[in-house]
Amino acid sequence: MGTSTKQTLIFNGFFSQTLDFGLLIKSREEKFKQIILDPTKKQIPKTDFTKGFDNLFQEILVKVISDISLPKRFKPEKIVEEWLAKSKSDKKRIAIQKKQFDDNKELLTLFGKIFTKSIIAFTNDELVELTPLFEQIKNKFGSYLDNVILAAEDMKNQYSKVFLKSTLSSDFISITTKSFNALQMYLYYTKIHFVEFCNLLVDVFWGKRKFTEINLDSIIFFIAQPFFLKSIFELIFDLFKLQLFIIAWNSKTAKEIFAPKTDVFYKEKLDYSYYQKSLNKLAKNSDYILFTLLDIAYEEKRIIQFPDDTIEDNEVKKLISRIVHLQHQ
């Protein structure tokens, strides 16, 4: 939401990366279906990911804009038009997107290779060495998730900057930070489960354990549990909507929304009831995600290293202790 980075923040960085992550899951499912239906098919059909992503993003934008409260001076179509014009001329965004598509393609190819090879191996009763492929996919998917976690960290930084200069309520910064924390924790957990799942599959292929011994519940929960994923994507879209809403009510023209003149935003200019409603929804959903993840951590008897950079600091520990103690006097 800052002067130089506002547009990048909205349409690149965290949001597009995370939306892309959703698209990746969806595309992967389709590819798997194709391979499973026709096990002899070794080649993954070529897909124009760029086109798919732009269409998806445009659809999302239209839906988002029709959902949010906007000042009467803006027509939703005009905002979509402005965004499309801006995004086509934004070389930085195009470069980031291209890199993401290439990365995703590579990831999908790896997923495809593993499944094709394993199906062929099972069909022909051959021994196939899959460990290197699993190692590659673990590293690739892990670094992909790390990038999204970092992008969320960057968003938190930018929001802190905006909050300091603006008159937005303290709810705004506390709730949006909590939402980003919940998303980061989800991604962190997805990574852990995915890596463990890959390691187990390697054991299966080496005959160290049977496939039936693997508990698929946890990995399915993180990658494909519809109800939980719905909450995650709702949270991302609600953050996106809130950001667009705040910028729109603080802009004079549709063009200004995508070419900001300031990074100072006034709550006095907003449709306050919509603003409050949006924050409440975000708070409720981020709480749900956070506590669901904590329940899982408890069930799995797992220690959460999050946020890992602050807890280790002794001075910070002391500070937390004193603040909490004060609250209970």
Added chain:
Amino acid sequence: MHNVLFDTNIFLSLVIPHDIWKSLITNLLMEMKDYKKQSKVVFLITDLIMREISGKAFQVSKFINDQIRIIYNNLDDTDKPIDKKKIQEIELEFQKRILAQQNPRTRIRNRNLIVFVEEFILNELNENSSQSIDEIFQKSIQFFSSFDTTMVTMTNNFVVENGINQINFPKEKDTKALIRKIGKSLNLKNYSDQRILSFFIYYLQQQKESGLFITFDFGDLLSRSKQINEKYPDVLITRPSYIKCYLD
């Protein structure tokens, strides 16, 4: 067997690394290791306590963020490295905020919170003196905004590390109504305490077991301990030092 449920204040003493009560409670837990091994005692936490911790930390973060922003807005040249003159300005602004806390009910707590923020900012400054006000204040906003996530994560880790059993508040309407009924009969001043204690009583009734509710809350819970025990003999409200005395 005795079930032991800690109130939020006790739990925070356990979770927080440097809390002044921590040594007292952890020593007690160490002493009770054998009891735990022999299954004479089970330590419990409810999800209600986790949510209470989160809620309290959230309120702290909101108050602190407001104070940080007020101070920030009174400072000039925020993008430049901090020199001695700037430090004087920062000190003065913090003093103003401390003095501005006049509500007799919250004054001491709020003034202390502001002092802690000041400490955080000075720590940051001591670690890297070339930082600008913008950088340091952004860091502090980020740190305090994440305060509730930090707290619930630390609590969860403590629960996992120490083998504490988590019991979750039921979702069924009928059960909720039963718990509410118990809660009303307790008639406590604090709604949150009432909810936690009534759920504990319901849980004990279901398990057909007895339990201790451990707290430092002298004003409400401890002062009514005897009355509540008369009404619900399976539960006893007491302080940490007394746990061993009441175990079979």
